[in-house]
Amino acid sequence: MTPTTFLKAAGLAALLASGSAASAQIKIALDSPADLATSGSYVWAHAFATHLNENGMEAEEYQRGALGGDDEVFDQVSQGLLEIGMSPLGIVSSLDTLIYGLRLPYFFADISEVDHALYDNGMLAAINEGLDGTGVQVLAVNTVGPATGIFNTQRAISSMADMEGLRMRALDESQIELYAAWGSTGTIVSWAEVPNALQTGVADGYLNPSFVPLLFGHTEFIKHFTPAQISPSLRITIVSEDWYDGLSDDERATVDAAADAGNAANRAWLAAQTGVTDQLVAAGVEITELSDEARAEFQAASETTYGAIVDEEQLAAWQAARDN
Structure with a gap:
């Protein structure tokens, strides 16, 4: 056990030393x-x-x-x-x-x-x-925050065709499959390594709600945002x-x-979350909206990846709970 680990354990033990579940x-x-x-x-x-x-x-x-x-x-x-x-x-x-x-x-x-x-x-x-x-x-x-959108360092994204050639930061293998369905590629990068990955070209962008580059100081290298409303954050x-x-x-x-x-x-x-888009623009990030047709294209491609995220029984349960 390292000294740091020991101190953490000792501190936690002290926190837990007194009282019952009720008190x-x-x-x-x-x-x-x-x-x-x-x-x-x-x-x-x-x-x-x-x-x-x-x-x-x-x-x-x-x-x-x-x-x-x-x-x-x-x-x-x-x-x-x-x-x-x-x-x-x-x-x-x-x-x-x-x-x-x-x-x-x-x-x-x-x-x-x-x-x-x-x-x-x-x-x-x-x-x-x-x-x-x-x-x-x-x-x-x-x-x-608001639903996730597409941030990147390279170009405006107004259709799925614009994703070609981009390598996006992924959370896991299922998100890599999502990028593949969109015509791009993904690479798994820990959040701590994201700034370096974006600046060195290891990754060209990521999916996140609109406030993230502002909160973490990424607007120095993130220059494009499409509020694609992919999934709730x-x-x-x-x-x-x-x-x-x-x-x-x-x-x-x-x-x-x-x-x-x-x-x-x-x-x-x-x-009450308003004004984030204006803050992005002020920080030098270009905002590109999707047309209804472009959004439908992203949606159709995305649906082909559901099997990599949940099984058929789980998907049916979520569909019933959403729609009934």
Whole structure:
């Protein structure tokens, strides 16, 4: 064990040293800066913590990285060492892949369709059923900005033909398949390496919501954006299954109400996100809109990749939950 690892472990042990599930401080591991203006994830976490504190359950936010990276937070939550983690959408996919339906390109029109499938038609419950017994559950799905678009360093994208020759940063193999369906190529690059990849030509662009180059300082080399509205920009809140199940009925109701408060604040934040396009233009990024015909072409090509993301049964479940 390295000294850094030892200190992290010792610090975590100290945090966990006192209190029962009912009385101990509820620790919330953040995944973004504590900025209510720019971070939808933090808006959710802060509203959640505020509701708990106002209703007799002590909660504290821990800055991004204070309790470890995404994988460490996931491990701590699943082991019952940490109550709440703000996390990437795919963090639970190693346990069950149903959640990947939320990544299907051109499948959901907007966040209201996502909420309808998740909360009205039971898909969040279905995701958690697949996670039963793993130590972790998904407490909520959070939006972190407008739907994803196409950023690149090379040229304006007004049709799928313009993607030819571009090499795009990919999250995983399924996104590489998506790029191939669009006539381009992909390469998997960690987020920490993205700036260097874009500046050296290892990658020519990426898919992200419109605020990302502004937040991370990428407008020095990202020069083109197409608001293609590919898929909702989502992350999740994970909760320790052991901790949640160990709560009293009243405490669990308070936690559920806090999650509802987080959802409401998060969706209100999304509705108020205006002016980002103007900020991109001011930073020197050219905006190119898709025509209806061009969007339809992207959508048709994207649908051919669904089988690489979810299986037939999962796709049918998501379609039914979205449409009914």
